Amino acid sequence: MADDLSHQLTQTTSGQFVTNCWYVALWASELPADGLVARTLLGRPVLLFRRQDGTPAAMDDTCSHRFAPLSMGKKLPGDRIQCPYHGLEFNAEGRCVHNPHGNGAIPQAAHLRGYTLVERHQMIWIWMGERPADPSKIPDYSCLDAADPLHATDPGYMMMNAHYELVIDNLLDLSHISYLHAGILGSAGTIVADIEVTQNDDIITVARRSTDGETPGMLKMMGAVEQGDQWTVISWMPPSCLLLNFGCGPTGRPMEEGTGYYAIHLLTPETDRTTHYCFSAVRWNVQTTDRALNEEVRANIAKMRRFAFVEQDGPVIEAQQRRMDAATTPLQPVLLSIDAGPVQYQRILRRMLADDR
Ligand code: FES
Ligand SMILES: [Fe+2]
Incomplete structure (x- = not known):
């Protein structure tokens, strides 16, 4: 037993998190129909908002161009998020869908990481791992x-x-x-x-x-x-x-x-x-x-x-x-x-x- 707990005391300084699992991003009541919410989860800045149909969406909150927080930007019609700095636009899954500059080409590296969310038990659950999200594993509340x-x-x-x-x-x-x-x-x-x-x-x-x-x-x-x-x-x-x-x-x-x-x-x-x-x-x-x-x-x-x-x-x-x-x-x-x-x-x-x- 002693080994386990002393291991824990050192592990708590490691900054390692389990990612292929569900966490509560926030209470559902904290995510308004309009507006953008910024929250750092597992050390990553995440942008959370609701689509026009009310379902929650999340993506990295760091623009791929010059790293401005998208949460300082705007939600546009069609569930698009516009970066406040130079106007790149992203869809609700984090894909860059509009570049207002030059010939409008969208580099592959412009896309952001989107996250799977589920609204259940009055909470917004987020899956931040690389493996497929499994909603049946959401804790029962x-x-x-x-x-x-x-x-x-x-x-x-x-x-x-x-x-x-x-x-x-x-x-x-x-x-x-x-x-x-x-x-x-x-x-x-x-x-x-x-x-x-x-x-x-x-x-x-x-x-x-x-x-x-x-x-x-x-x-x-x-x-x-x-x-x-x-x-x-x-x-x-x-x-x-x-x-x-x-x-x-x-x-x-x-x-x-x-x-x-x-x-x-x-x-x-x-x-x-x-x-x-x-x-x-x-x-x-x-x-x-x-x-x-x-x-x-x-x-x-x-x-x-x-x-x-x-x-x-x-x-x-x-x-x-x-x-x-x-x-x-x-x-x-x-x-x-x-x-x-x-x-x-x-x-x-x-x-x-x-x-x-
Ligand atoms: S930092 Fe987002 S478009 Fe430039
Ligand atoms: Fe207590």
Whole structure:
């Protein structure tokens, strides 16, 4: 186990990303019908926009002539993008289709790389690898499609100034909720927990259950029992999407008798030191039909989660990254029982990286 994790600590500085897989480019609601969106993904500047029929499109955001960002240009009729600098035009697949200069010839090297996008589960998914995109491999977030909007928080976003694997490590070892998020998401009662790690194809699931403890503030706010069993069951879907069932219920009773939410965590490397972090939450077994109360709970969940990520996880993960970067000798992590999930996903990610190359 030690070898795997120390390997990870050095790998996180490498800037290598798995490319033949799906990442969330952005929430679908962040891509307007008109207008151009610039976002760096896996270290590449990418231009995203919608065609006239509403379907999303993406291509490299660096003009092949003198490298001006196309996102500073214009969208023309016919789903063409005009470079702001000297007017080359590109179609939605990145092919250069108009050169206003000279005899209008279009050099082969003028074409840009286009990317396959799929809009699904309220997200825009992007495939940046060379192999054919396979939409059947998009992680399943159908819980979001089925949700009553009253029970789902608005799409959230933050930038994490750390390698994305450090954020996965954070999420796949939720023992930290008892410390970093004490009171909100965890309590002293959630430290002692049964941990079960399972693998299904390449999906790693870490289930933590604790019994007869004080219910964390978030769940109390949702109308849960004051004292009882609590669980976090989180799945990592390669390369960097996670889905958590966070809930509680009466001591000794089945999970279905409790309440909680599905927490959606979507990580996409911007660079090897910055990570786009999209998140949302969908409640299940909601305890009240009172509309005003549900609106209030929805707003509180969004607020408390943003606080937890921005004010609690973010500062520690970013400081951890700085420590790792500043280390003058290789860091050797001490492994604990709580690291079983992170170690397993790392193996899969390393294999995917090797396959990708
Ligand atoms: S930089 Fe784009 S046309 Fe010159
Ligand atoms: Fe956290």
